[in-house]
Amino acid sequence: QVQLAESGGGSVQAGGSLRLSCTASGRTFRDYAMGWFRQAPGKEREFIAGISENGDFVYYADSMKGRFTISRDKAKNTVLLQVNSLKPEDTAVYLCAADPRGPYSSYEDYDYRGQGTQVTVSS
Numbered sequence: 001q002v003q004l005a006e007s008g009g010g011s012v013q014a015g016g017s018l019r020l021s022c023t024a025s026g027r028t029f030r031d032y033a034m035g036w037f038r039q040a041p042g043k044e045r046e047f048i049a050g051i052s053e054n055g056d057f058v059y060y061a062d063s064m065k066g067r068f069t070i071s072r073d074k075a076k077n078t079v080l081l082q083v084n085s086l087k088p089e090d091t092a093v094y095l096c097a098a099d100p101r102g103p104y105s106s107y108e109d110y111d112y113r114g115q116g117t118q119v120t121v122s123s
Contacts, residue, residue, distance in 0.1 A: 001061045002026040002098050009094060009117030012086055020081040020117060022072075022096030026067040027079040030054070033102035035110060036070060038119075043075035050103025051079060061105065086121045093118050 008020040022034065035050040045106045049070035058070055067081040079096060094117050097110035104110060 002029075002032060004096050004098060004112055004114035006094060006096050006114045006117035009119045011122065014087055014121055014123050016086050016121075017082070017084045018119060020083065020085065020094050020119075022081075022114060024077045024079075024080045024098060030074050032098040032100055032112075033104075034070075034072065034079040035099075035105070035107070036068075036079070036096045037095045037097065037104050037107050038090075039095065039116075040089075042090040043092075045107055046092075047105040047107070048081065048094075050105065052103060053100075057103075059103070070107045083119075086119075088121045088123045091119060091121050 003025045006022050034051050036048040037045050039045040047061045048064045048068055051058045051070045055072045062100040067084050072079045096114045099110040
């Protein structure tokens, strides 16, 4: 079993940056690929980025390339999502997910999912 906890969200003005963290506990973190997603009110959940268990492979949704960077800190059992040049349309709950066979771009394909952290961007 893996428990995931996102943190780092908050309220920020447009143009600012945030670094979101997803900390894993439970089973061996290094065996899991990770993904970041977001869901805004009234909109479908969106895939942002995924990273392999060893960090060597990362990929992004086309619409997320450029302002989002995913990375992992194995020593801290943490996956990070750096978000720059924030826009009001980035307002959403940001969620992380883990799977031993990923990463996947579909949230439902992950075995474990966190509760999310809220990001609110004001203009």
